[in-house]
């Protein structure tokens with residue numbers, strides 16, 4: 001057994017439903033705000049400018065949460081790669097692997113929450129599938145798992161048929177609520193409320209726990225269901241949680257649209273004694289300011305409602321890494 005070097009999580013795609021790009025108008029607004037703040041300062045070297053941005057400008061002005069759809073890497077310190085979902089972020093991840101470690105001889109383990117388009121659309125652009133010595137094992141609980149990937153490659157929607165992909169691609173059907181040992185991790189899937197069903201995953205290694213729970217709607221009046229998720233999140237070091245909607249939206253106009261809110265995520269994490277809650281699957285209509293406001297609101301709520309344990313609140317952005 002290699003030594004336990006800890007786990008890291010890297011986010012390659014954090015946007016819900018469809019990828020989005022920052023608009024020219026938004027970039028311009030950020031530049032104007034920042035240039036005005038910098039007036040009179042002698043930011044005449046890249047180092048001074050970088051430290052000014054770091055220390056004095058809010059993340060939403062100096063950065064962007066990003067626009068690729070769902071894809072998260074669990075960095076285990078082993079040679080095999082572990083991913084959750086293959087949204088458009090998988091394209092960037094694949095390119096990064098190729099640039100750093102060459103095109104061939106890789107093994108990828110991918111856990112699929114479900115096969116809605118935003119969670120599989122990165123696969124045709126995930127370059128490792130086109131190299132023969134690569135192996136891709138795709139795990140999921142849906143009976144349609146393989147059909148969905150094959151269908152996405154079919155004419156007339158994509159020029160390369162699935163049968164022409166030269167890597168070794170295997171589909172592995174998992175049963176929910178059963179514990180598996182895969183790529184050095186214990187993993188358990190849980191059924192979630194979502195159109196066509198989705199599944200959350202609880203990963204565990206060496207006392208560290210990561211929960212990936214996206215595309216899930218929670219009915220707070222179903223106490224049995226709530227308790228099931230409290231147990232699923234129990235003592236997690238990190239819960240990656242679908243907070244696409246505000247609570248008002250999730251319980252009114254967008255009820256039954258299959259997504260959840262920051263408020264529900266915080267309540268579940270508080271009850272489960274989870275250490276960190278990461279807001280994820282951001283609403284495509286939200287610009288960086290709106291996501292930053294959601295993060296600030298969630299942090300304020302956590303402070304007000306805190307018992308004897310704190311939940312650290314984060315908002316995922318493309319490129320963010322969390323060490324556990």
Ligand SMILES: [Zn+2]
Pocket residue numbers: 016017070116118119215281
């Ligand atoms: Zn989604």
Ligand SMILES: [Zn+2]
Pocket residue numbers: 114116194215258
């Ligand atoms: Zn979905």
